[in-house]
Amino acid sequence: MNQVIFKRVAILSLSEKKAFAFNFSEGLNFIHGTNDTGKSSLIKSLYFCLGGDLRIDDSWKKQEIITKLTLAYQDEIINFIRKSSYFVVTVHKNGVKKSEKIFSKLSELTSEIQNLFGFNLLLALKKNKETIIANPASYYFPFYIDQDDGWSNVLESFNGLKMYVDWQKNALQYHSGIKPKEYYALNGEQKILALKISELEQEAELIRKTKLRFEKYFENISFDIDVDFYLNKIDYFIKQCEELEQQERAYRLKAMNLYSRRNILSDLIFSIENERADSSSNINEEDDISFSLKKYDINKNKVALFSQKASLYDEKSKVDEQLMTIRSKLLEHAEMSEHIKSMLNNVHDNFSIKEIIDSEAYKSAALAFEEQLSEIREKINALALEKAILDTKIKTFNNVKRTRIINNYFLSMLNRAQVKLHLPITEKGGVINYKALTTGKTGSRSPRAIFAYHYALLMTIQKYSTLPILPIVIDSPKQQDLDDELTEQLIQFCLDDLAEVSQVIIGAVKPEKNMAGYHSINLVKKFSLLQSEAFSEVYQEIVPQFNAMFRHLN
Template identity: 25%
Template sequence: MPTVKFKNLYLLSQVEKRALHVPLRSQKLLIQGANGFGKSVIMKSLYETLGATPNKIDDRWKKANVSSCLEFEFAGAIWFSVKAHGVLSLFDDKGNRQFWGLRLVKDWGPKLAEFFGFKLEMVDKDGETLTPPPAYLFAPFYIDQDGSWDNTWVSFRQDFYLPESARTLADYHSGIRPDGYYAAKAELTKEKIVLSSLETAVDTLRQAMTQIEEIEGTTPIYDLQEFASECDDLVAESESLLVLQARHRRTISDLHEESHLVRAEVALLRNTLNEMRGEFDLASSLPHQVECPTCGYEYQNSLTERFALIEDEGVLSKALTEAKYKLGRLTEKELAERGKLDEISASLTRVQKILETEKQSLSLNDVLVATGKTEAAKLLRVSLNEKIVAAEGSRNKTELLRASMSKFTERTRTTEIMKFYRSRLSMYSQELDVHLDAPEKQSIVSINVARGSEGPRALLAYYYAFLYTKIKFTTSIRFPVVIDSPNQQGQDKVHLPQMLKFIFDHVPDDVQTIVATEDASGLKFEGVAIATYGEAKRQILRENEFDRVKNIFDPFFQKILAAE
């Protein structure tokens, strides 16, 4: 099975001039620290850097405008996911930008899903089929302190907005409805659209055939008044189209002018940013005391002034990203308007050709009409037969896809999965000193959680029972298990060590585990690395790491800002 392993996490705030490097190479890692010292910030940043939205983000953290970079190993290669300047980007180990996105659902999500082989397809409230946000991929692997210890499938509550998310997540990740089911479902959705189009074409052609057959063999009678009325209608349609054409041309002109202004703004911001970087490099190369060549007075080349340049660079970088995004949207709108204008032009051409034909003498039409009706009927019959055959083929394909979906949801398979899951849940509950009512009837979507300290332990039993079920019955990708603050609801001196020991002892062999807790002093776990972060309360980032971490980000920043 494909497996992801985290290597390093880098956090950078150019506003605060602070940064942090978190090594993650240990297979089992315990991050400890008192409340308010930032350990949860590290945990939330891991999957946030890959595009999942944490449940809660501190206001101070938002104001710090922190960029994050997650180095990870996947498919025998090293990759870097970077969240900076309002976009998410994936780089290879040579610094090449593989893909990027501003929007989780429209841009980043589908590209990341393809990269990791994530085939889940869902339907939104408007009936549109789409690839869900990245949080749906990471859901079984992240236990968040702001919700996951109270209920299941809420680790990224904001991202789980699609209908029946909890049921879909449980079915997909447990293997009850695996990749094959959703791949067939996606194909079925597309084929239904094709079939609907073919069936509509068949109905239309049959109606046309009926109308042809009803008048075939009769002598046409022409009404000059009707002829004049028809011409008047065509002239009116032509005038209406000309008005629409003029309106769309004005819109295109306005959009083109606005795009020109924004393009100039992008160029100005980019040049200003380059000049500012030059000033910073110059300031960095000069001594602390600089003598004025005119007056001879010595001026301080202070760190404060150089940091001000960096802060201005951050503001300009953000403005540049926003301007480029605005330019992209304007370009899209202009292309859409040009498409509408082309449609109107095509309609005008059609009307004008009809008018030219109508202006010909009736005698020519009289000569051709009888033969034309016969030929038209022949052509319609040929087209109708082709559409009927195509519709039948499409109908057979939809039935095969439905059968394929049914194969993945056979009762015997579902029963086997549920039996395994409930067996694990019962076993883990006993190990964690949890009493479950009727474990043989427990749902795979959620469990009935007891009140008090027993509740978090019951949820931990559920998460691990589900994790092992996923590993046994699916071949999908495995991510590191990230567990934030298991000490919930006042776990005592017996149960907290019991939970921590359970977490590290029962994690699957090839799955990396990262846990954050308040205090692990006095506890010994075999093969577990322990790290402590946070120099002061509500201050996880460090001044002395700023320059080193910024050097790591700089090549990524250059590629992000240089992209058109």
């Protein structure tokens, strides 16, 4: 069976330096204690530690309470530590730490509950209709009956659930399997898509209205244009073109002169290099004296030539640099001239400057409007396609036959409880009819009717839900002067039937006859659930780990 089992609870008061610890059995557990012995505080601390907010006494809050709850689920041991709004969750698997996280808000813990147990019920907030993952109490409520509110108003044991729209109906359908978790996941996605589509449609409508106003009043828009200013600008551009052409002719002439000088220098360098080769080849080596004289003249001439060659190379290099500069200037002037001519050619003979500006502004604005509308239409169409696919998937979960089967099973379990608890048999009713099935009952019938409803709901969850079954925690079944005989019958019902569903933890004012032999603790000291002698051991169990994670958070 897919069950969560509570293993141990440890409670620590930092202000009073007192503590308490208790180990649970996997079956039935009884916590006995008269008023003011801390029985209810102990029982409340269980689901409170898991993020289910309950009505906690102010005196309990002032003691700087830290609670640790150890539970087993599948092959993992999970520790929850809570101090005020802070939570530390540690997961061990096969004796090895798998993860350790700290959360400073209940909303952050919600995602961890979803990851650990697969709980992903989505509910809509009343204030803004935003759909979010429901807080942990919407997972715990079928498994807990609190003595403050749970016995007088069914499903009212936890705080913080009234902020959701129709949370009871949606949560009951979710838990019972009428609308499984896949349905609510898809439904949440559907609502998000519908909201996005609505926002885009509103944006498109605003753009369309703006476009209409623009078209209506554009013709009345006057442009304050100084025509003489633009005419002077045109004259200036024409003069600039003429000056650029003159400068271009001068640069071209200078370039021609430089090219001519460069060619002369190149020829001189070429002649010097060739003369050196010719001189070497024409020497007659037969006449030593003649040879020596010629060689002397050649060498002397070489020195002069080499000196001249170096200066020629230097001059040629300078000419090349000047040519490169002129080429760059010519290119720059050509580009500028083309740009100015293009600007002048854009002025159409049949339009005034104002008309051109009007026309271009209108076309630009109209194009911008159409582009925005087109982009929004594409987004809406894409989202609408996604929504249509989700609609088809959601319809597969709106199974009337399945709903009827589940409700019939629920009613049969309710009738079973009603017989055992000596209540009138209900002939019609379903999971979501919690008010009609539990209100209007007088005296001791009211708590028995509420208990019968919880039992039928738990049996339905066990059969049809895919969620893990949590421990069933009941605080003081003896309510509203329930006599001893009926109390014993109710307890026996827990022993025989409720224990089949899950681990059971029951709080009672005193031990009843049929509680004997079961795992239990008897609280007898007034105002002293926590004891100073347990402080050191529980402190070492909780505080070092919590402080280490708290420092990591900050």
